[in-house]
Amino acid sequence: MEKLEVKHLTHHFGFTEILRDINFTLHKGEILSIVGPSGGGKTTLLHLCSGLLDVQEGEVTNSFKSSSFAFQEGRLLPWKNVLDNIAIGLLARGEKKTAAIEKSKAIALKFGLEEEDFEKFPKDLSGGMKQRVSFARALVVKPSLLFLDEPFSALDIGLKKELQTHLIEISQKENISILFITHDMMEAIRLSDEILLLKADPGHIVKKFSFDLPQNERDDAFVYEQSVKILQDKDIIETFELNSLELK
Ligand SMILES: Nc1ncnc2c1ncn2[C@@H]1O[C@H](COP(=O)(O)OP(=O)(O)O)[C@@H](O)[C@H]1O
Numbered sequence: 001m002e003k004l005e006v007k008h009l010t011h012h013f014g015f016t017e018i019l020r021d022i023n024f025t026l027h028k029g030e031i032l033s034i035v036g037p038s039g040g041g042k043t044t045l046l047h048l049c050s051g052l053l054d055v056q057e058g059e060v061t062n063s064f065k066s067s068s069f070a071f072q073e074g075r076l077l078p079w080k081n082v083l084d085n086i087a088i089g090l091l092a093r094g095e096k097k098t099a100a101i102e103k104s105k106a107i108a109l110k111f112g113l114e115e116e117d118f119e120k121f122p123k124d125l126s127g128g129m130k131q132r133v134s135f136a137r138a139l140v141v142k143p144s145l146l147f148l149d150e151p152f153s154a155l156d157i158g159l160k161k162e163l164q165t166h167l168i169e170i171s172q173k174e175n176i177s178i179l180f181i182t183h184d185m186m187e188a189i190r191l192s193d194e195i196l197l198l199k200a201d202p203g204h205i206v207k208k209f210s211f212d213l214p215q216n217e218r219d220d221a222f223v224y225e226q227s228v229k230i231l232q233d234k235d236i237i238e239t240f241e242l243n244s245l246e247l248k
């Protein structure tokens with residue numbers, strides 16, 4: 001069975017300890033979220049898990065057959081148009097250009113892009129459209145594991161929900177597992193089977209929340225209800241320093 005296993009992972013930048021003794025397992029078909037405040041070490045953890053950063057201490061074992069990434073800023077190639085940006089991963093794997101473009105078109109439409117956008121370059125796309133392209137590019141290769149680093153953070157609430165719905169649908173259909181990094185608890189509640197709470201300085205996991213209701217049955221009421229419950233949790237209050245926001 002494919003899985004991603006993290007054991008006793010500790011990381012320093014210079015003399016600063018960024019992550020301390022992180023342990024978790026992401027199983028096939030699961031959506032696991034790491035939630036914590038900005039600067040808490042989330043991106044560092046994701047980079048260690050995905051091999052973008054070398055492990056110093058502890059272990060990361062990844063037995064997923066393939067993986068891909070979607071980032072907060074999209075990171076499209078400015079000299080390639082929408083379809084060519086989406087097709088990159090397929091072409092890198094040696095697929096024929098015509099087949100790669102056909103698959104790219106199909107997934108672009110699924111993510112709400114229109115035919116008239118296909119030839120456009122990133123400079124002519126809105127932030128939301130770039131993010132649609134970024135998701136299409138990450139999913140067109142049908143990765144068994146998808147790494148997401150706050151891909152919804154810059155989007156307005158309507159678009160956020162739309163892209164989350166596409167993501168849930170496609171990942172369920174293709175049995176894609178997801179390691180999802182975010183500072184947004186509500187978005188984690190909508191998407192995750194399990195949430196790990198990462199407290200900062202140094203980043204360490206203080207709590208785990210699990211959700212059994214299938215993602216496609218979670219409506220706004222469910223998300224609000226769970227958020228209200230979780231926002232009263234003392235570890236959440238400490239991790240996000242919510243008590244300092246109280247009116248004196
Ligand atoms: N390459 C690096 N060199 C030195 N410090 C870094 C580097 N990358 C991140 N940091 C520091 O590590 C801490 C955690 O950063 P990061 O993992 O990006 O947090 P998050 O994604 O939760 O906002 C921050 O204090 C950041 O300044």
Ligand SMILES: [Mg+2]
Pocket residue numbers: 042043044
């Ligand atoms: Mg980050």
